Amino acid sequence: MRERTRHLVAALTGLGLVALGPGLAPGFVLSYDMVFVPDPAFTRLTFGLTGIVPRHVPSDAVVTALATVIPADAVQKLVLLAIFVMACTAAASLVPSERMAPRLAAGVCYAWNPFVAERLLLGQWALLLGYAALPWAVAAAARTDEPGGGRRLVRALIPAAIGGFAALAVSGLTALVVALVTVRGRGAVKVVGAAAVLSLPWLVPGLLRPGGLPLDDTAVDLFAARADTPFGTLGSLLALGGVWNGETVPSGYGTPVIASLWLIVVIGALAAYWAWCREPAWRRGAAVAAGVGFAVAALGAVAAPVLEGLVGLWPGFAVLRDGQQFVAPLAVVVAVGLGTAADRAAAARLPGVALAAVAVPVFLLPTLAWGAAGDLRAVRYPDDWARARRIVDGDPAKGDVLVLPWAAYRSYPWNHGRRVLDPLPRYLHRRVVVNDAVTVGGTTVAPEDPKAVRLAPATTSAAALRDAGVRYVVVDAETAAHRPAGEVREVLRGRDLVVYRIDGSAAPPGDGVPVAPAVAAWAVTGLAVAWSIGVPRATLSLPLLGSIKPRSRRTP
Numbered sequence: 001m002r003e004r005t006r007h008l009v010a011a012l013t014g015l016g017l018v019a020l021g022p023g024l025a026p027g028f029v030l031s032y033d034m035v036f037v038p039d040p041a042f043t044r045l046t047f048g049l050t051g052i053v054p055r056h057v058p059s060d061a062v063v064t065a066l067a068t069v070i071p072a073d074a075v076q077k078l079v080l081l082a083i084f085v086m087a088c089t090a091a092a093s094l095v096p097s098e099r100m101a102p103r104l105a106a107g108v109c110y111a112w113n114p115f116v117a118e119r120l121l122l123g124q125w126a127l128l129l130g131y132a133a134l135p136w137a138v139a140a141a142a143r144t145d146e147p148g149g150g151r152r153l154v155r156a157l158i159p160a161a162i163g164g165f166a167a168l169a170v171s172g173l174t175a176l177v178v179a180l181v182t183v184r185g186r187g188a189v190k191v192v193g194a195a196a197v198l199s200l201p202w203l204v205p206g207l208l209r210p211g212g213l214p215l216d217d218t219a220v221d222l223f224a225a226r227a228d229t230p231f232g233t234l235g236s237l238l239a240l241g242g243v244w245n246g247e248t249v250p251s252g253y254g255t256p257v258i259a260s261l262w263l264i265v266v267i268g269a270l271a272a273y274w275a276w277c278r279e280p281a282w283r284r285g286a287a288v289a290a291g292v293g294f295a296v297a298a299l300g301a302v303a304a305p306v307l308e309g310l311v312g313l314w315p316g317f318a319v320l321r322d323g324q325q326f327v328a329p330l331a332v333v334v335a336v337g338l339g340t341a342a343d344r345a346a347a348a349r350l351p352g353v354a355l356a357a358v359a360v361p362v363f364l365l366p367t368l369a370w371g372a373a374g375d376l377r378a379v380r381y382p383d384d385w386a387r388a389r390r391i392v393d394g395d396p397a398k399g400d401v402l403v404l405p406w407a408a409y410r411s412y413p414w415n416h417g418r419r420v421l422d423p424l425p426r427y428l429h430r431r432v433v434v435n436d437a438v439t440v441g442g443t444t445v446a447p448e449d450p451k452a453v454r455l456a457p458a459t460t461s462a463a464a465l466r467d468a469g470v471r472y473v474v475v476d477a478e479t480a481a482h483r484p485a486g487e488v489r490e491v492l493r494g495r496d497l498v499v500y501r502i503d504g505s506a507a508p509p510g511d512g513v514p515v516a517p518a519v520a521a522w523a524v525t526g527l528a529v530a531w532s533i534g535v536p537r538a539t540l541s542l543p544l545l546g547s548i549k550p551r552s553r554r555t556p
Contacts, residue, residue: 016083021369023378032124042064045425046061046064051511051513087110090132091106091135091332101343101351106338108358109361113331118245122243123421124166126164132159133157142187154198157172177329204520228253234298240330250367251367272344293327342358381414382495399472399502402465408421433449466502469508470505473502
């Protein structure tokens with residue numbers, strides 16, 4: 001079994017290498033929300049203490065910690081590769097079979113599908129980190145009534161906890177439904193407790209930020225699932241696609257022939273799951289979770305007023321606006337169903353069919369290979385950026401940094417024109433203010449950073465920026481078109497970046513989140529994680545290691 005385990009891990013690692021391709025070259029892959037920077041530092045932003053919505057907590061802190069040991073671009077590559085390896089291994093662990101081909105079929109299907117491709121192009125690596133470990137969370141939620149069930153559940157949710165609020169929302173909802181169906185109330189209480197404790201690093205700063213959680217129910221329609229196949233929104237979601245951003249649909253996907261073949265595979269896998277995957281304890285719970293997730297995914301598209309009402313009732317329901325992310329539990333069921341079908345074929349002495357089940361996801365979605373057909377390429381930050389950091393971070397005077405043009409996303413020539421969230425807030429080691437309003441299809445979602453809201457009318461006036469505590473203005477695109485009016489000193493001019501200094505700036509107001517509650521939140525979560533892994537060696541069964549061989553045909 002150990003030999004087969006090594007072969008399984010090697011095969012799944014190779015799958016990740018094929019998928020990432022040019023993204024594994026030296027440098028950073030920058031795409032939409034995927035922002036990694038060289039030599040990141042722990043700042044107030046890292047822990048969500050600047051007053052912005054802490055969507056990047058605690059993932060940024062984990063990346064920064066890893067980057068103190070190995071180069072930051074290597075950290076990104078290891079994280080992206082780990083997503084593919086974990087996703088494959090976790091899905092393979094749920095197939096109640098000793099055969100390699102069925103387990104590979106489930107693993108490849110779970111790691112290589114439209115959901116993964118679209119979320120990867122959207123740069124949501126943190127969400128995919130939770131997605132990768134979701135099959136372990138499903139198995140753990142069904143066993144919360146067993147000795148050590150609480151510890152096992154927390155361990156299975158750690159990748160989602162690192163991913164942050166969206167990843168933990170998807171995994172937590174899935175685990176909650178599985179627990180309710182399989183072990184009833186007590187298990188559900190454990191799931192809620194585990195998810196709540198693991199959420200504290202981002203939940204506490206979010207609740208304590210100035211103005212509390214943002215309330216904007218106008219964005220429901222903008223981020224609702226969209227049709228990316230000929231089968232409409234619901235058909236696209238069933239096929240594990242339907243992302244709201246049409247620019248992140250992999251090339252070639254959605255054509256009538258490919259979409260039809262992929263939908264046939266999905267429906268066949270669901271039928272196999274229902275007919276043949278009967279023994280595992282989590283089987284019924286996972287199916288119900290897939291149904292609930294599909295309903296949530298479709299909510300914004302088919303019942304937008306209902307979701308708008310929920311967001312208006314409590315802003316935390318805004319996590320449901322990007323509904324497509326909740327088809328993740330359906331992907332678990334589809335992958336296990338395909339693996340189960342492959343196992344039946346292998347048992348019937350049809351090895352060719354079993355091997356075809358392994359290859360079919362890659363065959364139907366070939367443009368996920370090689371960095372999504374070359375879209376995800378590693379690039380290096382220009383030398384101008386490093387010079388700007390030395391100037392800004394080496395200045396002992398206090399003051400914030402304002403970034404122009406006044407927009408959240410950039411399309412740099414050195415990044416091959418691919419859109420990316422402005423990296424400067426992470427690249428520079430002092431408070432950086434950007435316009436975090438997001439425009440989709442001509443409609444703009446209101447900005448959430450209180451400081452950005454206050455500075456919006458003053459971005460063209462050096463005097464107003466000086467009074468607001470802005471020390472530097474950095475123009476990182478269209479460098480010739482932006483210069484604040486008034487007394488500013490140009491301290492750097494390069495092809496890719498211009499930096500202006502405003503002398504005599506007032507001290508920036510301290511309007512962020514208090515440190516003490518955030519420290520307490522991290523301490524509680526850290527203790528919970530330590531408790532979950534601090535068990536005797538004889539009973540330690542980390543999901544990655546303990547789930548390769550099924551415990552029995554009843555439980556994975």
